[in-house]
Amino acid sequence: MSGVIEAQLDEQQKLELESIEIHLLTEGIYQHYGFDFRDYAQPSLKRRIWKRIYAEGLSTVSGLLEKVLHDPACMERLLLDLSINTTAMFRDPTFYLAFREKVVPLLRTYPFVRIWHAGCSTGEEVYSMAMLLCEEGLYDRCRIYATDINEAVLQRAKEGIFPISSMKENTSNYIAAGGTGTFSEYYSAKYDYAIFRPALRENVVFAQHNLVTDASFNHFNVVFCRNVLIYFNGPLQERVQKLFLDSLENFGILGLGKKETIKYTTVADNYEVIDAEEKLYRRIR
Amino acid sequence: MTGVGRQASDKPGRADLTPDARGLTPELIVIGCSLGGMHALEKILSGLPTDFCIPIAVAQHRHRNSNEALPEFLRRSTHMNVVDVEDKQWIEAGTVYLAPADYHLLVQKGEFDLSVDDPVRHSRPSVDVLFESAADAYGKSLIGIVLTGANEDGSAGARRIKQRGGSVIAQDPETAEAPEMPLAVIAAGAVDQILRLEDISAFLAERCGLVPTQ
Numbered sequence: 488m489s490g491v492i493e494a495q496l497d498e499q500q501k502l503e504l505e506s507i508e509i510h511l512l513t514e515g516i517y518q519h520y521g522f523d524f525r526d527y528a529q530p531s532l533k534r535r536i537w538k539r540i541y542a543e544g545l546s547t548v549s550g551l552l553e554k555v556l557h558d559p560a561c562m563e564r565l566l567l568d569l570s571i572n573t574t575a576m577f578r579d580p581t582f583y584l585a586f587r588e589k590v591v592p593l594l595r596t597y598p599f600v601r602i603w604h605a606g607c608s609t610g611e612e613v614y615s616m617a618m619l620l621c622e623e624g625l626y627d628r629c630r631i632y633a634t635d636i637n638e639a640v641l642q643r644a645k646e647g648i649f650p651i652s653s654m655k656e657n658t659s660n661y662i663a664a665g666g667t668g669t670f671s672e673y674y675s676a677k678y679d680y681a682i683f684r685p686a687l688r689e690n691v692v693f694a695q696h697n698l699v700t701d702a703s704f705n706h707f708n709v710v711f712c713r714n715v716l717i718y719f720n721g722p723l724q725e726r727v728q729k730l731f732l733d734s735l736e737n738f739g740i741l742g743l744g745k746k747e748t749i750k751y752t753t754v755a756d757n758y759e760v761i762d763a764e765e766k767l768y769r770r771i772r
Numbered sequence: 773m774t775g776v777g778r779q780a781s782d783k784p785g786r787a788d789l790t791p792d793a794r795g796l797t798p799e800l801i802v803i804g805c806s807l808g809g810m811h812a813l814e815k816i817l818s819g820l821p822t823d824f825c826i827p828i829a830v831a832q833h834r835h836r837n838s839n840e841a842l843p844e845f846l847r848r849s850t851h852m853n854v855v856d857v858e859d860k861q862w863i864e865a866g867t868v869y870l871a872p873a874d875y876h877l878l879v880q881k882g883e884f885d886l887s888v889d890d891p892v893r894h895s896r897p898s899v900d901v902l903f904e905s906a907a908d909a910y911g912k913s914l915i916g917i918v919l920t921g922a923n924e925d926g927s928a929g930a931r932r933i934k935q936r937g938g939s940v941i942a943q944d945p946e947t948a949e950a951p952e953m954p955l956a957v958i959a960a961g962a963v964d965q966i967l968r969l970e971d972i973s974a975f976l977a978e979r980c981g982l983v984p985t986q
Contacts, residue, residue: 530878746859
């Protein structure tokens with residue numbers, strides 16, 4: 488019997504030790520490199536950290552801590568693991584459909600539209616929005632600020648070159664999202680890649696911005712931040728939601744990921760719901 | 773020792789339950805399923821007594837653009853509230869939580885997280901991701917159930933549940949529309965009990981100190 492209790496205590500102790508190690512790792516990275524993962528949601532952070540530990544041939548979180556502190560190249564690799572969010576063009580097509588039907592008419596009344604796409608990752612959804620705005624005849628008076636914490640993924644976003652293998656999914660998403668043109672006309676295929684028309688990024692500014700540590704840098708009519716906040720814990724989500732609120736003009740639009748919500752934050756009262764299902768909100772105070 | 777191998781091969785029944793399995797009321801139940809899962813879930817949920825209220829989290833493989841059809845279907849078979857999880861949603865009694873399409877569902881104590889990390893074993897949601905995070909958060913107060921499915925998702929997660937002191941049930945492969953998933957978790961030696969589909973509700977009711985409906 489005591490053996491069983493000891494075994495379970497052991498598991499509990501192991502978990503507590505791991506939690507201490509993760510705390511030390513994120514604190515060390517913050518103090519040495521300035522990247523702040525301290526308030527990331529633990530379960531997904533832990534999975535990503537362990538993925539890197541195995542890939543480096545290590546066996547403990549502390550082992551990874553030592554390596555990232557003394558080997559910047561290892562930090563680069565961990566940064567990619569911790570900051571890339573997989574995405575697709577017109578991810579959640581119904582979101583873009585709702586945007587087209589419910590938000591575009593509002594934007595038409597503006598002479599100039601500033602859009603902040605926060606956490607744009609490799610840029611698929613930035614190009615998606617650019618296509619949508621082109622088709623609605625709004626692109627010329629829009630400027631999209633596409634930001635991400637990670638310089639390497641921003642570089643890929645700027646290039647606008649995506650694997651041709653993803654074009655089947657992208658095309659069906661495009662159609663489901665209410666696209667009015669022909670998707671294949673937005674890119675030219677070369678070898679295994681689809682190279683998107685540079686005109687699509689004419690009004691896009693790509694810039695590094697860290698949602699956790701950087702302040703607001705402009706006022707916007709639209710802020711998108713899709714499937715980024717899920718990686719943050721509650722208090723950090725609260726802080727970033729306040730940053731978005733401060734960055735939105737009155738009657739500005741906030742668009743989140745399909746299963747993200749402002750319900751659990753104190754800014755909820757500052758918005759009215761435009762589309763509950765698609766997580767489109769409008770700032771009203 | 774509970775003798776996992778022996779128990780797994782024996783006919784299920786109350787006498788087979790480990791002391792823990794008899795004594796400890798779980799705080800959370802996690803279920804993983806794939807092909808054939810909708811009907812297996814319907815069977816289990818509809819067989820639970822009306823005062824059953826332990827929260828249940830489900831990772832059922834589903835199409836990335838699937839909508840409200842799954843929760844709506846399941847709502848018809850249970851008194852419990854059935855929802856697609858939203859990020860940071862609290863874990864509350866009397867509710868069945870479904871991993872939303874194209875997201876991983878992860879568990880912290882009292883709360884859910886979502887992620888869009890790469891599919892694990894070609895799956896998002898992944899049963900392993902749900903089980904592993906739930907095992908870390910709930911330890912021995914967790915029951916994991918592996919149901920029908922045509923792949924091996926759930927085996928690694930079931931091992932983690934066992935490692936953290938929780939218990940794991942596999943659906944008897946003979947009663948599974950696709951036997952691969954329960955077979956894989958049995959082969960991994962991570963199972964306390966193998967139960968026929970129609971016996972799972974009664975088992976859960978007893979574990980939670982309730983009288984089964986049948």
